[in-house]
Amino acid sequence: MAEPMIRLAELTKTYPGQQHPAVDGISMEVAEGEIVVLVGPSGCGKTTTLKMINRIIEPTSGRIFVGGEDVTHIDATSLRRRIGYVIQQGGLFPHMTVAGNIGIVPSLLGWDKKRTAARTDELLELIGLEPALYRQKYPQQLSGGQQQRVGVARALAADPPVLLMDEPFGAVDPIARAGLQDELLQIQSEVRKTIVFVTHDIDEAVKIGDRIAVLQDGAHIAQLDGPGRLLASPANAFVEQFVGAGAQIRGLSLSQVAELDLEPVPADAAAWETIAPQATLHAALDRLLTAPGHALAVVGGDGRALGALTVPTLLTAIDRRNAGWDAELDPGEAR
Missing domain, CATH: 3.10.580.10 (CBS-domain)
Structure with missing residues (x-):
């Protein structure tokens, strides 16, 4: 079998003074070009798990593999430049233009201005924003949905193989959120990135994910499955309760x-x-x-x-x- 793009091996995070680990030995694989969604109740360790993949949070123990390489102890800054990262509200720098935000990682990687500008315009087209109208705008001049789209473009700027998304659409209204979900799936059909996506919303997980990992406290995987199997055959009472009523109706969106x-x-x-x-x-x-x-x-x-x-x-x-x-x-x- 092909080497997974992401592999976590007994990854653990323990904070000083905590009785139990925030993440307790999670092991999972994400195939190249796959979207895996981490979903679970607040405090279950899904965001901590995500942030350990690019070592924004350093693991206490365990190993992280990206593209077959053990990245557990390499330079964390260089690792992050190889992995796109999207958070709520885009996390844009308010003092920088849209073009400046999108081009920041290519610039850090030493791209020349012409190449960076061309990539910026290419990505603005991809996310549905006219380059001539938006490249010189500032984040405060954009709607929440537009800011989030620019955040996705920034994460894709250096064409990383892996994209991490931490509740990226949680701060926008339901109509904009549905549109952003559709746009992400359309973009994914074109660029085929390996994506780990965190949400607390099971409906979003069902819509977005190729597979869904339902996490319990300590990031213990209660079930890791395709949306259809997850809805039709919950592995245990916890998953059944988390999925909630209306599984058949949710399944119609597939x-x-x-x-x-x-x-x-x-x-x-x-x-x-x-x-x-x-x-x-x-x-x-x-x-x-x-x-x-x-x-x-x-x-x-x-x-x-x-x-x-x-x-x-x-x-x-x-x-x-x-x-x-x-x-x-x-x-x-x-x-």
């Missing part, structure tokens, strides 16, 4: 209308409400409950009707999805 076997389009479908094939089954259920006749026409980007979506079609898809979850790979394997 599939799109385009994946369904649609019914034929009836003659009167021209008057129906429509839905895009990229819509999630969660969005489809919401629309079906209020649509006349509880039916929708699935219409592609070219305006052509692809089929009819009805409640029975959706329920059949849910049954098949649940059966598929039961047959998934062993826990711990990426989906």
